[in-house]
Amino acid sequence: MDVKSAFLNGFINELVYVDQPPGFEDPRKPNHVYRLHKALYGLKQAPRAWYERLRDFLIMQGFKIGKVDMTLFTKDVNGDLFICQIYVDDIIFGCTNEKLSHEFGDMMSREFEMSMIGELNFFFGFQIKQVKGGIFIRQEKYCRDPLKKFKMGDCKPISTPMSTNEHLDADVDGKPVDQSTYRSMIGSLLYLTASRPDIMFSVCLCARFQAAPKESHLTAVKRILRPMVPEGAKFELLGYSDSDFAGYRVDRKSTSGxxxxxxxxxxxxxxxxxxxxxxxxxxAEYITAGACCAQILYMKQSLLDFGVVCGSVPLLCDNESAAKIAKNPVQHSRTKHIDIRHHFLRDHEGKGDITITGVRSEEQLADIFTKPLVEETFCRLLSELNVLDWSNFI
Structure with missing residues (x-):
């Protein structure tokens, strides 16, 4: 649903005065000003006032506010979970009971002036398809715009976003290219990574050369430009952690995936x-695992708002030494140089929030986010990550 003139619904507590609108001045008091009781568009307080009005209304109706995401509201109605997500004046909602969704729409329409848009099909550049096999998201429409903008619509497609023989560096002697065009291409691709994990590593690598892009970097970006989730699985959280040691040739820093x-x-x-x-x-693997642990803790807390309680979450790492460092509290010659902030991982492993588990390198799904891969491995990992061809399910 879409709320009409959303900011005009908010009440403000501060003392705010405005001039009389041109053409609507009071002839008896032409030099007076008006004191605002409700928000107006253009006021800094308007977004907050609208959010507080909507929040208070939903709480009065029995909704609970999310502990991590303050724009998420949930309600349990006799075992049916109702979820409501707010983005300014756009509201996405759904429930395991269709009747409750209709009742919510009627309730909101009585309180605010709004239009019901119907089933979610398109949102922020994402095309969303709800089918029996699950909910699929893609950005096909958004993909066409960069290809058209950069005149690459007729280019021959390619199977992988980056060649395994390609090792980008600063290329000091390379031919410079237009910086604004290069940055525009990177910006378009970065938004695509929200639904395309297969290009995540390649785009992030190319983004490091935006300050002084060369022809070799532009060629790599053009290669990227050329080239959802089934039911039946156990509902549990699982993490994969991997790194490419000293893989970045410019400063020899590692890449976390x-x-x-x-x-x-x-x-x-x-x-x-x-x-x-x-x-x-x-x-390198230990640092990466720490970052993945932080994301797991965030997701565990977010899932609590949906009524899902996770125990100790497995974190799969293909480096045995890193796993042992996380479990062993003893400082020795091989670990004393590691910054103390990275031992955050060890603390939560000891608390039981996560469990560091070994996995074979060929079964490490995070490998796709750390380095270029050959086509066979690339396609296999995409399949195991359940990044599927939308057309096969529609």
């Missing part, structure tokens, strides 16, 4: 260059 699955659904992924230079593969 991680992904998190809820059941068989890939719900979170990341690819990021580490802030410090790791002195060993164990340290």
């Amino acid at each position: 991680g992904c998190h699955l809820l059941g068989r659904s890939l719900v979170s992924w990341s690819s990021k260059k580490q802030n410090c230079v790791a002195l060993s593969t164990a340290e």
